[in-house]
Amino acid sequence: MTQLQRITVRTSKQYDILMKKGLLADAAEHISAVLPPEGRRCCVVCDETVCALYGQKQQPLMQGLVSAGYSVFEYIFKPGEDSKTIASAEDLCRFLSQNRFSRHDFIIALGGGVCGDLAGFAASIYMRGIPFVQIPTTLLAMADSSVGGKTGVNTEAGKNMIGTFWQPELVLMDPDVLDTLEERHLLNGLAEIIKAGFIGDGSIFDAIGDNLCDAILKAIHVKRKIIEEDEREAGERRLLNLGHTIGHAIEKCSSYTVPHGYAVMTGMYLTSLAADDLGWSEKPVSGLIKTVMDAFAYPVYLDYSAKELSAAAACDKKRDAETIIITYPDKPGHCTMKSLPISELEDFISNGLAKAAEH
Ligand SMILES: NC(=O)c1ccc[n+]([C@@H]2O[C@H](COP(=O)([O-])OP(=O)(O)OC[C@H]3O[C@@H](n4cnc5c(N)ncnc54)[C@H](O)[C@@H]3O)[C@@H](O)[C@H]2O)c1
Structure with a gap:
């Protein structure tokens, strides 16, 4: 996957999903094309694990954003489902207002499905909605949760009981980040790819063995076709x-x-x-x-x-x-x-x- 792959999603908002090995280093360039840096703040939201791996100041994504001219802020939360709460979303919104984020500014969700759901939800409610970019770092988030615009948090009554439909401006996938993902999280994401195979594309099963990136793209296409209709x-x-x-x-x-x-x-x-x-x-x-x-x-x-x-x-x-x-x-x-x-x-x-x- 050395060539840039692009899938365009045509929902109420049209956006691109880009995939390429090493894409984190070029992320700022692609983001600049949809959200030009002039006078813009961006808040990178990630959990502690992902921050340590990909969200440090000296790492390619953060360096690229600063070099491109964005005012970069970072909001870090504890890893895991327990962080997907209305209290976390409120805390994130508070962080944005303390740092004078306006509707001109945007959020980057750098992480797994928990991060995408939480950051996307906060983006959808802060000032009645600001733009956000998804940079999924788990297999589940790449093949499923970063696409389609469902955001949300859990309540005592159940998972994702409070949420919105809020489409991202752009989704950037760098398969290299999967190298650091634990086996159990890989299997967790693989289940959603297998599910896509049973829903709409049997060729996914061959792709899983031959080329995981291909399998991810096929699973996204199954989801894309459905969400474009509904x-x-x-x-x-x-x-x-x-x-x-x-x-x-x-x-x-x-x-x-x-x-x-x-x-x-x-x-x-x-x-x-x-x-x-x-x-x-x-x-x-x-x-x-x-x-x-x-x-x-x-x-x-x-x-x-x-x-x-x-x-x-x-x-x-x-x-x-x-x-x-x-x-x-x-x-x-x-x-x-x-x-x-x-x-x-x-x-x-x-x-x-x-x-x-x-x-
Ligand atoms: N919005 C949707 O359409 C949708 C669809 C499916 C699932 N979801 C939601 O997704 C969530 C689950 O997502 P998940 O499985 O990605 O969990 P997660 O976001 O909690 O990530 C799993 C773990 O992997 C770690 N991690 C993330 N990227 C890593 C990397 N590259 N290397 C090493 N460690 C890494 C995280 O720190 C975390 O501990 C659930 O809350 C579920 O409800 C949403």
């Missing part, structure tokens, strides 16, 4: 929730000790087992999902009962008063959605758990 999740965008209804329930039942991507893999598997059994699928996909899970040694989480999982899933944002939307693969590389009465959710999950126990 930016605010009124319909088709729910396809991207494959595995997430049961996946979020597993995360919640485990008090968030099971990582998101791992939970989504089990969620995809249990959903497709139940859908195959109920005859919803044109061609059964559950066997293929299990083969992929085994290939990457993802565990299947069967520790929670259908009652516990359905109670947790019933709090999901994908439900209305009486029904919940289930996204399931109906043939390899294709998914569809069905509205399920909440009263039938426990039986549906129970069916998936029983079939998984047989294998």
